[in-house]
Amino acid sequence: MSTAEETAGGEVPPWGEVTPDAARRLLVAAVEAFAERGYHATTTRDIAGRAGMSPAALYIHYKTKEELLHRISRIGHEKALDVLRTAAESEGGPAERLAEAVRSFVRWHAGQHTVARVVQYELDALGPEARAEIVALRRQNDAAVRGIIEDGVAAGDFDVPDVKGTTVAVLSLCIDVARWFNVNGPRTPDEVGALYADLVLRMVGAKSRPPA
Amino acid sequence: MSTAEETAGGEVPPWGEVTPDAARRLLVAAVEAFAERGYHATTTRDIAGRAGMSPAALYIHYKTKEELLHRISRIGHEKALDVLRTAAESEGGPAERLAEAVRSFVRWHAGQHTVARVVQYELDALGPEARAEIVALRRQNDAAVRGIIEDGVAAGDFDVPDVKGTTVAVLSLCIDVARWFNVNGPRTPDEVGALYADLVLRMVGAKSRPPA
């Protein structure tokens, strides 16, 4: 019986694919610990302890502490990319697609900000080939956003002098939400997503924005 | 005779206030190491080695490794705040002041991205009271930017439905430059600053933007 856990926010963490159960518990514990203290400041004893297991149990499911981070990074990036692509390939004009992409990407980075923090800020702790794999996934993020912006420019809906620079800025804006977002703060992930979608449409000079 | 060192970029690092010379060399070495590998992954032996000294020498000038980080954080934040305030208090209308603030703040985060990275991303490694001090400095950043935006709205120059949210977004956009900026990349700090100033003026719906 796979217990489909839910967070307080109602979002389903994407760890269903991790089996067996003990491996998933360890991974969830690692996400929490890495997000709170950072990868290097987290000990394997702390991860195992949070999962209710002995330190040695970790090494039955993962070869090293770094493999845990690698798995978290890959799954997290794939999930974020999936969210972004779904929005990018939806129906509607460039403005609707860009707004939806930013809205859902930001919602993910706010709602899953523990995962997002690990995924976005612990990249350097990975070894060379693992890092290369993650960097490749990031380039796909970039391509997805740039594609929508190029569509908008081609259709005459957007006014963007510097497509590559604007793409970087839009992604940077969304990703940094994971750094500052606070669950006890005044805004919900949905509200931040809506605000940011509007701001991004302004950045690309969208001809007409939907009313707030 | 304080030797005013210059980086390749021509910017003067703000470490002139750190004396004696050995203490400054250690601090500069720590900035490099923290920026490259992160605070927790950096050893005191590495810092001392980069400064050309023995591990024990560090403790003549700093009580602990954390005190080094604290000093770096405080000086870095003060410098960034100074840059921001100078622009915020300059002559001209809200649009000019906001553009200049973003331009110079981004230029600093790109040009001094090693310092900025340490300052922005290693906050959690500080103890409670040191962290509180840094957080107070950050709130002054926020106040400076919000002040300009409020001026623009009051003057009827800006169209901003959500001043607090937009302030957070603008600062977040600027700060995240430190994460992705690459010295060997295609853009100079000046170019990124100009691009971002334009994007931010679009975000606040400035009535007329100066030509690129």
Add this chain to the structure above:
DNA sequence: TCCGAAGGTGAGCGCCCGCTTAGAGCGCCC
């Protein structure tokens, strides 16, 4: 000329890290 403070070193202490090993518990299939 000698002195004391300031700045430096080599050696190393005690601790905790990532990770390993030997073996115990336990469900499953023949």
Add this chain to the structure above:
DNA sequence: GGGCGCTCTAAGCGGGCGCTCACCTTCGGA
């Protein structure tokens, strides 16, 4: 029902960490 393989634990190894200590040099002033 007995052996096997999977999961997990208690104990602990080797090493590198932050930091300290005893001692050495350098140098300006009386």
